Ligand SMILES: Nc1ncnc2c1ncn2[C@@H]1O[C@H](COP(=O)(O)OP(=O)(O)OP(=O)(O)O)[C@@H](O)[C@H]1O
């Protein structure tokens with residue numbers, strides 16, 4: 001699809017951004033967070049240490065969701081309050097789909113806040129029809145990562161377009 005002049009195709013293609021430090025990954029998260037609004041879902045995938053949590057910290061900053069609320073009900077899910085509520089789910093320790101039932105992720109996805117999910121591949125069945133999928137990958141350089149944004153649905157295609165404009 002690269003190089004296509006069809007605006008429809010161009011609008012929905014993925015975006016790859018390379019960062020060369022944790023700070024840059026966090027800043028990219030902040031840029032994304034500033035574009036997010038209540039109800040948006042960001043699904044993160046990538047190996048251990050790829051940078052998902054650092055990226056998520058940036059998202060929370062950008063969204064203005066900084067006040068951490070300890071949530072005894074949702075142990076795998078942290079809740080941050082600000083102008084908008086953000087839920088941060090980390091599914092690393094989930095190793096069977098049945099464990100997802102007890103997690104409260106479905107409720108959180110319906111709560112209308114921003115939802116960011118680490119290890120989102122473990123919850124594919126619970127994801128709504130539209131979301132932003134982002135893959136974080138190691139590179140040959142220790143402190144560099146490649147982050148690929150793959151929008152599902154028009155809302156997220158537009159988000160990715162805005163992110164691309166902002167990161168030029
Ligand atoms: N460009 C980069 N972007 C993000 N992190 C980087 C980068 N370069 C080096 N790092 C380092 O990689 C690590 C990323 O840690 P982080 O906890 O964000 O990863 P993670 O994907 O959430 O891992 P886990 O799967 O264990 O939750 C940090 O130690 C960070 O300093």
Ligand SMILES: [Mg+2]
Pocket residue numbers: 052053054090118
């Ligand atoms: Mg993490």
